[in-house]
Amino acid sequence: MTSEAQPSKGTLRVLQLYPKDMNIYGDWGNALVLKRRIAWHGYTPELLEYNVGDPFPDDVDIIVGGGGQDSGQLVIQDDLQTRAEQLRKLADDGAPMLAICGLYQLFGKFFKTSSGSVIPGIGILDVETYGTDERLIGNVIMQTTEFGDVMGYENHSGQTTLGPGAQPLGTVTKGAGNNSKDGHEGARYKNVVASYLHGSLLPKNPAIADFLIRIAAERKFGSFVPGTPDDDYARLAREHAARRPR
Template sequence: MSTLYEHTTEGPARGRIRLLQLYPGDMNIYGDWGNALVLARRAQWQGYDVEMLSYDRGQELDEDIHLVVGGGGQDSGQERIKEDLLARGQALRDMAEAGTPMLVICGLYQLFGHHFVTSGGQEMPGIGVLDAHTVAGPLRLIGNIAVESEGFGTVIGYENHSGLTRLGPGARPLGRVRPGEGNNGEDGTEGARCHHVIGTYLHGSLLPKNPVVADWLLARAVERSGRQWDPVAVEGPLGAWTDRAREVALSRPR
């Protein structure tokens, strides 16, 4: 199933972006579906049509995709999708290595690594897009978080996870926490990056308060579609609203 979001600018569309949501039926908590909506809207403002597709368990995975987003879920959600995700792992690895941009949050961030060990000691194998390993910790890491990130500046979100993630040499962090617990509450890192893939624990949703990240993903998606990203200025109060949302989030205690 797909939904077409047509461009909102005058004249013909500058192109079409095919955006895929992974497991929206099982991995979509804390407003993560909002990330897909932000990407669609910002692409429309830039003159692009967006074809929004979704993939759930047991369906055929369309690999002719320009951008992939996936959200978080409880252990039960991860349990439901784990076998299907493993079956699609090679296709997703191939897409990532070919340059398809991806944003995966929390539960899917964990399963895009090598494995996730639950609090009960069960090991859920991941698909290895990211060089990361996660083990459930004894406490939940919860609160507003800011991350100083190379290329994106200060990234703002909300973390709520018990998984403790550590990166291997094949991944670099999204950034360093200021304040927050991040990947594991010890090494000061948050998230992981490899190729054009971003994994992170930041909910919120993430992208409404971080348009720099959204536009970076869109730029890579447009390039993946065979075109050149040439953004135009968006008029109106949007920038002020975004700045205010960021200020409020940063002012709230953890």
């Protein structure tokens, strides 16, 4: 006797920003994790892409964006500015977002490259980034109050400092983080989570994925009814990551 499939609790739409140009080190995996975990929680996932020149989808519930080389940031910078007001409004309204590395930088005020050129950001995050000759690379573990230990891999020469309008995502216990000085990693503003950590980030850190899903469901449906996701592989990945050297 087979059990009948349970009816969906509703559809959650995940939008990946600029996957053609900002998808380095497997950041597309973050969208795939959200798709899988949304289904495990009993909702119907809808995975969308937004690239330069595309119409921006309506009724987006979660926004994720990845990293890219400086050349990728130059490709998207003008288009991103055309969407700045729309994205700022969503962030101010509490929409859940995940911005990794290059898009973390461009969600801030600006990125000034090591050659002196300035790529303007869209000002969702009160952060500034400066290109340097020092490359911060290796495995990272940070402590957070909201998500426990967060693990990933950093590889960036841009160094980011936070202003008073942003809070760090966590405090680094292994690795460098935002810069080589203050021991902070990532940034938070309302329900925006920003980080330099690749890997992809979410497979090893399902608590962040579930936070984004919970916020999206609460905003759309008024409540979040969790399911029973399978975290066995995530636990194994975390155990392995914790043993890795810097």
